Amino acid sequence: MLPLKLVRSLVFGGTINNNPLLMDTDDEEEEDRNVVKTPLLLFLPTKELVTDTYRLATIARDMGMDLHPTPSLSHIILSHPPPPPPPPPPSSSSPSLGSPSSFPSTWSSTSLSSTSSLPEDTVPLPFPSLIAAPIPHLRAFVKMSRGLFKLVFAPSECIATDAASTESHWNCCSASLFSRLAGDRMDTMEGFSRALAGVGWSLFKTKENGGGKSVYLFRKVDVNRVRAGECRIRELRLPALDFRNAPLRILQYILLMTDDIFYLA
Incomplete structure (x- = not known):
């Protein structure tokens, strides 16, 4: 304090x-x-x-x-x-x-x-x-x-x-991510992807350079950035996560980039 x-x-x-x-x-x-x-x-x-x-x-x-x-x-x-x-x-x-x-x-x-x-x-x-x-x-x-x-x-x-x-x-892993829309707890990457798809996010899977691991790339048209005929795209890039044991800093990053459509408990 x-x-x-x-x-x-x-x-x-x-x-x-x-x-x-x-x-x-x-x-x-x-x-x-x-x-x-x-x-x-x-x-x-x-x-x-x-x-x-x-x-x-x-x-x-x-x-x-x-x-x-x-x-x-x-x-x-x-x-x-x-x-x-x-x-x-x-x-x-x-x-x-x-x-x-x-x-x-x-x-x-x-x-x-x-x-x-x-x-x-x-x-x-x-x-x-x-x-x-x-x-x-x-x-x-x-x-x-x-x-x-x-x-x-x-x-x-x-x-x-x-x-x-x-x-x-x-760096703690004691918080859990919940959907504000359905109230569901996010446990897996698949469930998280479905929750984002329900509010207009598209999912693309890519490969990390050299590592070969899958990276989840979510994109959504940012309705707050539509200007003079151009739509801005918001991106959320994540590795495969176990949401039951995810560091708080990662969850807070998700909250920031999704405008708090999730909450922590």
């Missing part, structure tokens, strides 16, 4: 500048340089201190951003949708299918260490915890948020215990 004094300050609207535990980016340079500080994100509309990427991605999704998890789930890449294409010719009667993503299909942590090689208005953040996020990436996200987030700093000892507890929580 975060320190009680810190939480009270956020809940009751205490300003960042007057909070002895939180310092904004302007105050940081004036503080003792020997004090180790951890960068965090503050969601200004609710004064919520965001420390995990799942929560941040949920807010970003509600703000209209696109989510692009890396194949290894080490990062989630957040971006604004591209500008709408020119209107189609008058003879065109049906929308075209846009590309699901303009991002590379494979990425390593090294290739995500800098935003210079990524498309404009795009930022990768480590998943599931924000604690290891580079400050330039957090600053880039603050800029993308258009005033809804602020970068703040807290002494590292204030959040060290909470971060360790969160990391252990994300």
